[in-house]
Amino acid sequence: MSEGSDKPVRVGVLGRGTVGAAFAELLAERADAVEAASGRRPELAGTLTRTEGDFEELLGRSDLIVELIGGTEPAREYVLAALHAGKPVITANKQLLARHGEELFAVARESGVQLRFEAAVAGVIPIVRVIQESFGVTEISKVFGIVNGTTNFILSEMAATGAEYEEVLARAQELGYAEADPTDDVTGADAAAKMAILARLAFHTPVSLSEVAYDGIEAIQPDDLAYAKEFGLSLKLLGVAERRNGGISVRVFPCFLYGGHPLAPISGSFNAVMVEAPSITEVTMSGPGAGGVQTASAVLGDVVSVLAGEAPLPEARTQLPLVHDIKSSFYLHLEVADRPGVLARVAQVLGDSDVSVKSVVQRGAGDDARLVMIIHECLESRFEAAVDALARLDDLRSPPRSIRVIEEEFV
Amino acid sequence: MSEGSDKPVRVGVLGRGTVGAAFAELLAERADAVEAASGRRPELAGTLTRTEGDFEELLGRSDLIVELIGGTEPAREYVLAALHAGKPVITANKQLLARHGEELFAVARESGVQLRFEAAVAGVIPIVRVIQESFGVTEISKVFGIVNGTTNFILSEMAATGAEYEEVLARAQELGYAEADPTDDVTGADAAAKMAILARLAFHTPVSLSEVAYDGIEAIQPDDLAYAKEFGLSLKLLGVAERRNGGISVRVFPCFLYGGHPLAPISGSFNAVMVEAPSITEVTMSGPGAGGVQTASAVLGDVVSVLAGEAPLPEARTQLPLVHDIKSSFYLHLEVADRPGVLARVAQVLGDSDVSVKSVVQRGAGDDARLVMIIHECLESRFEAAVDALARLDDLRSPPRSIRVIEEEFV
Numbered sequence: 074m075s076e077g078s079d080k081p082v083r084v085g086v087l088g089r090g091t092v093g094a095a096f097a098e099l100l101a102e103r104a105d106a107v108e109a110a111s112g113r114r115p116e117l118a119g120t121l122t123r124t125e126g127d128f129e130e131l132l133g134r135s136d137l138i139v140e141l142i143g144g145t146e147p148a149r150e151y152v153l154a155a156l157h158a159g160k161p162v163i164t165a166n167k168q169l170l171a172r173h174g175e176e177l178f179a180v181a182r183e184s185g186v187q188l189r190f191e192a193a194v195a196g197v198i199p200i201v202r203v204i205q206e207s208f209g210v211t212e213i214s215k216v217f218g219i220v221n222g223t224t225n226f227i228l229s230e231m232a233a234t235g236a237e238y239e240e241v242l243a244r245a246q247e248l249g250y251a252e253a254d255p256t257d258d259v260t261g262a263d264a265a266a267k268m269a270i271l272a273r274l275a276f277h278t279p280v281s282l283s284e285v286a287y288d289g290i291e292a293i294q295p296d297d298l299a300y301a302k303e304f305g306l307s308l309k310l311l312g313v314a315e316r317r318n319g320g321i322s323v324r325v326f327p328c329f330l331y332g333g334h335p336l337a338p339i340s341g342s343f344n345a346v347m348v349e350a351p352s353i354t355e356v357t358m359s360g361p362g363a364g365g366v367q368t369a370s371a372v373l374g375d376v377v378s379v380l381a382g383e384a385p386l387p388e389a390r391t392q393l394p395l396v397h398d399i400k401s402s403f404y405l406h407l408e409v410a411d412r413p414g415v416l417a418r419v420a421q422v423l424g425d426s427d428v429s430v431k432s433v434v435q436r437g438a439g440d441d442a443r444l445v446m447i448i449h450e451c452l453e454s455r456f457e458a459a460v461d462a463l464a465r466l467d468d469l470r471s472p473p474r475s476i477r478v479i480e481e482e483f484v
Numbered sequence: 485m486s487e488g489s490d491k492p493v494r495v496g497v498l499g500r501g502t503v504g505a506a507f508a509e510l511l512a513e514r515a516d517a518v519e520a521a522s523g524r525r526p527e528l529a530g531t532l533t534r535t536e537g538d539f540e541e542l543l544g545r546s547d548l549i550v551e552l553i554g555g556t557e558p559a560r561e562y563v564l565a566a567l568h569a570g571k572p573v574i575t576a577n578k579q580l581l582a583r584h585g586e587e588l589f590a591v592a593r594e595s596g597v598q599l600r601f602e603a604a605v606a607g608v609i610p611i612v613r614v615i616q617e618s619f620g621v622t623e624i625s626k627v628f629g630i631v632n633g634t635t636n637f638i639l640s641e642m643a644a645t646g647a648e649y650e651e652v653l654a655r656a657q658e659l660g661y662a663e664a665d666p667t668d669d670v671t672g673a674d675a676a677a678k679m680a681i682l683a684r685l686a687f688h689t690p691v692s693l694s695e696v697a698y699d700g701i702e703a704i705q706p707d708d709l710a711y712a713k714e715f716g717l718s719l720k721l722l723g724v725a726e727r728r729n730g731g732i733s734v735r736v737f738p739c740f741l742y743g744g745h746p747l748a749p750i751s752g753s754f755n756a757v758m759v760e761a762p763s764i765t766e767v768t769m770s771g772p773g774a775g776g777v778q779t780a781s782a783v784l785g786d787v788v789s790v791l792a793g794e795a796p797l798p799e800a801r802t803q804l805p806l807v808h809d810i811k812s813s814f815y816l817h818l819e820v821a822d823r824p825g826v827l828a829r830v831a832q833v834l835g836d837s838d839v840s841v842k843s844v845v846q847r848g849a850g851d852d853a854r855l856v857m858i859i860h861e862c863l864e865s866r867f868e869a870a871v872d873a874l875a876r877l878d879d880l881r882s883p884p885r886s887i888r889v890i891e892e893e894f895v
Contacts, residue, residue, distance in 0.1 A: 099763060106621035109688075109801050191618070197764045199618035206617075206792075207602070207610035207785045210517035277520075335770065338749055352510060352781040353608045353771065359746070360767035370763040374618045381617075382793050390520045 082380060083118035085135030087128075087151055088142035092165060092192075093120065095365035096139065096372050103373060111380035132158060137379060139372060140164040149173050156180045156188065163375040165192035165368055171266035171282040174273060175389070187379050192371035194267045195220050195344040196362040199374065203358065204274045208348060213275040215315035215349040220267040222342035222362035223258035224290050224310040226250045228327075229340040232298045232308065238291065250342050261287035261325040264312045271346070272314035272323045277390035280314075280323060284395040287325035297406065297476060300445055305332040308476070309339070320394035328477040329404055402431075403448040403456055406474040407463065411442035415468045419444060422466065426459035427451070440470075447478060493791060494529035496546030498539075498562055499553035503576060503603075504531065506776035507550065507783050514784060522791035543569060548790060550783060551575040560584050567591045567599065574786040576603035576779055582677035582693040585684060586800070598790050603782035605678045606631050606755040607773040610785065614769065615685045619759060624686040626726040626760040631678040633753035633773035634669035635701050635721040637661045639738075640751040643709045643719065649702065661753050672698035672736040675723045682757070683725035683734045688801035691725075691734060695806040698736035708817065708887060711856055716743040719887070720750070731805035739888040740815055813842075814859040814867055817885040818874065822853035826879045830855060833877065837870035838862070851881075858889060 084100060086093055097117055100107075108114040118135040121128055121142075128151055132138065138155040140162060142148050148169050155162045157180060164170070170177070170193055181188040191201045195218070204216065219225050223245060230241045242259070245251035257263045265287040272280045290310055301308045306329045314323045330337045335357045339345040344362030349355045361367045409415045416435070423430060429449040436443045448456060460473050495511060497504055511518075511526055519525040529546040532539055532553075539562055543549065549566040551573060553559050559580050566573045568591060575581070581588070581604055592599040602612045606629070615627065630636050634656060641652045653670070656662035668674045676698040683691045701721055712719045717740045725734045741748045746768045750756040755773030760766045772778045820826045827846070834841060840860040847854045859867060871884050 103621045103623070106623075106801075110620050198767055199614050202618055203610050203614070206789060207613055207782075209521050210514045210784060210788050211781060212514070212517075333749070335749070338744070338746070350781075352777050354775070354778060356609055356769065356771035358767065358769045361765045364765070366763050367765060370622060370761075371618075373621060377621050378617060390517075 081114045081116045083134060083136045084115050084376065085118040085131045085138050086120045087131075087138065087140045087148070089120050089122045090141065090143075091365035092368045092372070093141045095369035096141065099366065099369045099373050100376070107373075107377055107380070110377055113380050115376060115380075128154070132160065135160060137376065138162045139376070140166055140169075141372070142166075143168070145169050145172055149177075152177060152188075153180055156184050156186055159184050159186055161187040161189070161379045163189045163192075163372055163379065165190065165372060167193040167263070167266045167270060171269040174270065175279055189375035189378055190270075191375050192368045194270055195346055195358075196222070196360065196364065197367040197371050198344055198346060198358045198360045198362070199371070200271065200346045200348075200358055201274065202374075202378075203356070204271065204348065208275075208350065208353065211350045211352055213348060213350045215313070216268075216271045216275045216346065217311055217313040217315070218346035219309050219336060219339050219344050220271075220312045220346065220362065221258055221261075221264040221310060222344055223251045223255065224261075224264070225339065225344070225362075226342040227259070228290060228293070228298075228308050228310065231293065231295060232302065235295050235299065237295055238293055259291055260289035261310060262289075264310060264325040268312035268314050268323050268325060271312070272321060275314060275348070276316070276321050276393055278321065278393040279389050280321075280395070285323045285325070286397065288327060289325075290327055292474065293327060293476075294474070296443075297404075297474070300404070300406075301329055306330060307332070307334070307337040309336060311336075311477075316393075317396045317399050320396035322396045322399050326477050328479060330479050334479060398452055398454045400450045401453050401456070402450045402478045404476045404478050405444075405446040405448055405460070406476075407444040407446075408470040409442050409444055410468050410470060411439050412468070415442075416444065418466060418468055419463060422462045423448075423459050426455060426462060428456055428459040492525045492527045494545060494547045495526050495787065496529040496542045496549050497531045498542075498549065498551045498559070500531050500533045501552065501554075502776035503779045503783070504552045506780035507552065510777065510780045510784050511787070518784075518788055518791070521788055524791050526787060526791075539565070543571065546571060548787065549573045550787070551577055551580075552783070553577075554579070556580055556583055560588075563588060563599075564591055567595050567597055570595050570597055572598040572600075572790045574600045574603075574783055574790065576601065576783060578604040578674070578677045578681060582680040585681065586690055600786035600789055601681075602786050603779045605681055606757055606769075607633070607771065607775065608778040608782050609755055609757060609769045609771045609773070610782070611682065611757045611769060612685065613785075613789075614767070615682065615759065619686075619761065619764065622761045622763055624759060624761045626724070627679075627682045627686045627757065628722055628724040628726065629757035630720050630747060630750050630755050631682075631723045631757065631773065632669055632672075632675040632721060633755055634662045634666065635672075635675070636750065636755070636773075637753040638670070639701060639704070639709075639719050639721065642704065642706060643713060646706050646710065648706055649704055670702055671700035672721060673700075675721060675736040679723035679725050679734050679736060682723070683732060686725060686759070687727070687732050687804055689732065689804040690800050691732070691806070696734045696736065697808065699738060700736075701738055703885065704738060704887075705817075705885065707854075708815075708885070711815070711817075712740055717741060718743070718745070718748040720747060722747075727804075728807045728810050731807040733807045733810050737888050739890060741890050745890060809863055809865045811861045812864050812867070813861045813889040815887045815889050816855075816857040816859055816871070817887075818855040818857075819881040820853050820855055821879045821881060822850050823879070826853075827855065829877060829879055830874060833873045834859075834870050837866060837873060839867055839870040
């Protein structure tokens, strides 16, 4: 910020939803603290909503723009205009960053102004700052975690109550933990955008959102969670960005974790992110993933950082390939006909595909007969081929279901 | 840093212990990354040890000083000289900061240079940056956690094996988790210094190390941990800094946590810190609390921050009183004579002191008879008076033992 420290900093806010309203309130409430910390007193320049205000006019009398309208347009247009005008921008917009991050970073760099976005990923957990600043020169090997509170709430409730997905989703919607249209959350798309941003920051390489593979939680059945409970496992929707085979893999998928895993106790709508590197071992951060005042608090932290001065803009230091076929371990659930030789035929198909079984449990009988297996780590393409072959067996009463497993210390 | 970006940044290192050696190695290994992130390439200007090198000479040819010698003198003298000379300083020295922080901050502010100290608290967990920057204008209500890895390792081992304190301490020393003289760690003094620093940052108020009350783990008995296991509790050495009664309370003490507490799963030599505030709810961060390369990594992060520019120097925005007598809940363990009326006499003493019992369990018989109680939250001074009165009863076979309890959701 180039102006003298005697004038207040005029903050223009785009959007007046839950976060926008909470931010305006928090900005007024903490103005003294911001002034004490930065030497500049912030004041609200105005708020643009869909029906009120004019963007150009608001931009003209703002020193700093806070973008909280969400979606890609007109958010992208406004953010670019602000950056071109030399005004720092703070945004909580993960879709905008995941889709147009490189363009925005480039314009911010050219204009010599800051673009900050702590609130875009994992709510109040300061993971953006920690990756960019504390671990900015650390050779990060893996960033992973629970970055969607809605799905973690649903999985926690399913595990606690044994209820079906649809029933728990309806309850989550009633309680305000899921939106009326929950598609973005439950399909994993929201988590995929966040992981694209974290991968971009951790590996200093452009990551195209379209290359992030994601699975959601819609197909999870109560008996998957019953199985998890029996073996002391937790089922989580994980986002994982990691170095693999000279490139990086960025994915979102449901996954079983053993009981002692640092992410296993993260329940309800909380988020948690782990960062791994040889020189730091691992650091885990957890907290509320959303909420109006929590997100507003993350935005306010960015305001102070903008006032404090220089910040690292994500440099693309390298261009790493996205690796898609990696090795994973799986849980495999087969509803089978209760007749002789089924296990032998299933084992034969797996063996032919060079897929190795770590453990198998037979459950139920008659119309409830099932085989539940843990498959040793193997290339996912090979596992998928084996599952396709299994699906063609006459012995199966329904399509095979599989969920990835973090095998380490797996019981 | 005021110099042009074409020259390397010369880093003078004081100390060549485990951390110093790891830092020199990491600095060389990550020089490219530091240059990419900051535009300046770092190089080692030299290392001062007890027997080699001259401080004035090293200072003269360094742009930045990294202090890793520990202790208060000559560390204080060196750091002050560097700051007076206008050279930024990075230190991992918790004792220095806890004892002389205000003096150092004042000189850094006058000289307009940075003083950074991420590695002084909780190793690789970036708690200093998060409190100072992400939550720099947040009305923090409480910062607490496990900030000493040695004691957490010992308590974890005692819980896992049932072994005596002395036996586990000896094993920790063998494995390098405890020093030959473990006094600073096991008495809680080390944790007290770290909590003084965290309280200073969280509450923007000077905190005198001499006002931080601390208890260690030396008196912990295997049967305390057996009790914990039976009720699904964890025993941790907690550091707590919180707002209480218009002031702040900063303390270190062993404490039982219920099983679902975010700090309960932190085991071995790991550290974890929680930050609570109305606007963020809570954020928990965990990771290795020490280790040469991990601490060096935290120092390197500070190097990049110094190169990036401005950083908040802790301002004393207020002067909060230290509150010493606060309310707590307790576990109380009494080895009693096995004769009629003991429970009645104990209950009478507690009742006379206005101390209320939540639950009581009688254990053993004859020479092993014991009363194990949970005491409802009450002023600690009142509880201590009750314990003094109990100690005077003829019925007790040994002095009463007590441990604090985080009562929330306590089973």
